[in-house]
Amino acid sequence: MPLSHLRGAALAGLVAACFGLAAPAHAETELTAFKQAVAAAAVQNDAIAAFYRDRDYAPFWTSADAAARRSALLTVLGEASEQGLPAARYDPARLVETFREARTQRAIGRAEVAAMRMYLDYAHDASRGVLTPGAVLSEIKRKVDRPAPAALIEGLATAPSPLAYLRGLSPQSPEYARLMREKIRLERLIAEGGWGPEVGGGKIEPGQSGPRVIALRNRLIAMGYLPRTATQTYDATLQKAVQAFQFDHGLSADGIAGPSTVQELDVPPERRLRSVLVAMERERWLGDVRGDKHVLVNIADFHARIVDKGEVVFETRSVVGQNAHDRRTPEFSDVMDHMVVNPTWNVPRSIAVKEYLPQFKNNPNAAGHLMLVDGAGRVVTRAAVDFTQYTASNFPFDLKQPPSNGNALGRVKFMFPNPYNIYLHDTPSKSLFNRETRAFSHGCIRLGDPYDFAYALLATQTDDPRGFFAAKLNSGRETRVDLEHPLPVHLIYRTAMGEPKGRMQYRRDVYGRDAAIFDALQAAGVALPEVQG
Missing domain, CATH: 2.40.440.10 (L,D-transpeptidase catalytic domain-like)
Known part of the structure; x- marks a missing residue:
């Protein structure tokens, strides 16, 4: 199986099996080669350079006692796409290849710094977001308090459980957890074909019957607002389901499927997934x-x-x-x-x-x-x-x-x-x-x-x-x-936005900000196959 198909714990297990790196050999020339390689590879990142300099270039990722740290890193990198992060930016398969191919001390030194760079890239994105808010839209004045690279390195170095520390970098708010669950639900729904045919057309009112009422009924059943029924009439049960949908989408809950309600009903799950991905990024900013x-x-x-x-x-x-x-x-x-x-x-x-x-x-x-x-x-x-x-x-x-x-x-x-x-x-x-x-x-x-x-x-x-x-x-x-x-x-x-008890709530992009943020996320590599096209 190609490495690109492996994620999370599977990659961690592979590297544990194949990654037989030892600590740098005791020969002074080999130690010097390792140190020189680390120093050269870290020169463009002040935090990484200072970290290794302060520890006299002792290995952090590639030593024999760093197996838990390596495994934890590969696990969370493999889970990055689950959080709507640009997984290709810190591709664990690429890191595994770097580890596997490192057979000289110079190569091991380069692998050492590659792992540190990938960790910091992931930690930067997972903790406080992929994007800089004001760089996307000047109207977003939010100041993102990003942890310093040195603090991220020190935090991992002293963490009793590397995996718990790495997973704890992402927001721990209940809202972030709700958004992640909704992302998984929508992806599964999209893979299964979505909500079926759109309703389309203009207003549909209680008491009506016909093909558009059937389309409305089927859409609400697929969305989970209506139990399975064969009714072809806009009856009280269907009206109650429309009201529940309207409430969840910030619409006037009158039970009438007017133009704005039909328009929201016809929004495909791919667009809802985009809203969730943007909301997850915004939650990281907050x-x-x-x-x-x-x-x-x-x-x-x-x-x-x-x-x-x-x-x-x-x-x-x-x-x-x-x-x-x-x-x-x-x-x-x-x-x-x-x-x-x-x-x-x-x-x-x-x-x-x-x-x-x-x-x-x-x-x-x-x-x-x-x-x-x-x-x-x-x-x-x-x-x-x-x-x-x-x-x-x-x-x-x-x-x-x-x-x-x-x-x-x-x-x-x-x-x-x-x-x-x-x-x-x-x-x-x-x-x-x-x-x-x-x-x-x-x-x-x-x-x-x-x-x-x-x-x-x-x-x-x-x-x-x-x-x-x-x-x-x-x-x-x-x-x-x-x-x-x-x-x-x-x-x-x-x-x-999630409700502690109930369905996900959706609103219209009144300022067009979410569309701009999603475009920026796509450009950064977040776009998933399910939301392209």
């Missing part, structure tokens, strides 16, 4: 540092949640940035440390000069709800200003909207200070929360239930969060309320 209690905003899901020890304790609908180059909500993490009750809206300069300045040129009294403020903080009378003399580059005023029920930020905003001027806030535009797709803002996140969100945050620092908040609100004054227990905020973008 790592295991959510915090026991944190705020999680899934941009693609249009929801904000408070999660405490893995349990969602609060959830509300959200509105996110419009799908425009300067309005899409960025992805990053920070720490929420205060809220502002009865906030003033300090209009961002980009909005002031792009949206309001042209209005003022046509009508100085336009947008009368906004105050014009000069550099000294004084309110300026509109009639005294000739707006036609100003451009986006020389407009000298700030625009502010004082606290009110009609304030663009509503009656409360939640702050996690960041360089992108993004925060969570109330809004007077409540009707937007009834939409299925909710991408309407300038970039900040509007909350459907901001008061309840405030109560949930304040519950850890007062026995009467409602009364406390109401007192601040009813004062009418802008008031900062510090959180005694600041908590992490993670703005994420997931089109595939």
